[in-house]
Amino acid sequence: MYTIKQLRRKKNISQTELGEQIGVSLRTIQLYERKDANIPIKNLTKIAEFFGLTIAELYMREVNDMGEAYTKRQPFTKHNSVFYPLDQGKHLVMAPLVLVEHQEKYIQNVKEDKISNPFQAGFVIDFLADNPHRIFEVSGDSMNDGKIDAIPNGTFVLGLEIKKESFVRSNETSWNLPYVIVTANRVICKCLTGYNKKKKTLTCHNLNTSPEYQDFELPLEEVLQVFKLVKKQI
Template identity: 25%
Template sequence: MEFKDRLKHLLERDGVTAYRIWKDTAITKGTIANYIEGKTNPNKSNISILAAYFKVNEEWLSNGEGSINRTDKVHEEEPFIVTKSGVKYYEMSNGKFRMRVPFIPVKAYAKYVDEFRDAEFMGDEYEEFDFIVDKIGHGRYFAFEIKGDSMDNDTKRSLSDGDIVLARELCKEHWRSRLHTDNYPNWIIVLDNTILCKQIVDQDIENCKITCHSLNSSPEYADFELNLDNVRQLCNIVQRVSSSF
């Protein structure tokens, strides 16, 4: 059996799709498709991630040697730690962590806006999304699905329709200080009636205003100002999972 055959066996055994793996592990659908078709073989990191995901022996998955069953203790059943904000971290065999956060899909934007506006947000009512991270963070994190093409300029910096982003909430007490837009150019901005994904390219601290910018150069996406008094939540985007194949 080649790697593609072992992967197909696991997909069939567990009834899992490439979309499900992408959503749970951050390995893109296109990457999984290439593995299944035998176009590419996974690197060591993705072998470790997939072995942990399917709860199989890494050596067997990598080259077919040894037993399919894991001989080491699997750390994925219970969270390694749950932070005060409710973020779950699962320890992985490669030293990284699977981070599980509330997922806000486009179809739930209106609900999220209403709940956040009314200060009744209940993260446990939403689906969850997993990201692979190097270390544990203790902030308040969410996963948002990107809608539209305002942040798509056909480059690697794009945030395209259907992409999933990991966003860390910035507490309101920090809004009147200089925002770290150099380190975190892309932001999720929750308003009273919608959720935006934009870059913040200018900040008027005295008047509490920010200038929002889209990567798409189309005239309909011209820069505009927002008064932070009208903003309900600010989150800087720290990671992206592409929806493209």
């Protein structure tokens, strides 16, 4: 993010000093200061806090520098996410973030129909949707095949919630796509390849072809939430 370089220079500190403050190497800071940098959410939070900003404010500075100027229209809240209008119909969405270590608590809140998530992260999206957005930290390498569409361990993904019942009558366009699935005891990221009407199960597929990662059937009744992946940040 180019704005990190600007903030660092304004504060009159070196890349090495900034790295020491957030616990990363000089080389990592050099990469973070590139405009196309993919910065892990945890480190982005540390950087924002160091400069006395929120993640949203950090993003707003960056999108202005990238030519995706903030339109000055008022941000709005929907489904516990905050949307900041940008030019050309784009929006910065600050959505609830579910870290791996908080998945158990998130599942419990879903079961109890509670809304409690103190963490947020941001993505720039090209279109608005009526359904809720959530950001999940992916655990494990079952979706990592080393290719461009891989979703390796530690990836942050932006998901758009869809009704699980839609898979019962869905067409081919719904299949062979990655989803985050919240069940009664875990949060998983898988490609869904079909629905077995007789068994009432979803077929979950792993991108990683290693023998330890086998496809499996997931009973629809065990599914609490389903999120279609919109974007990812490795």
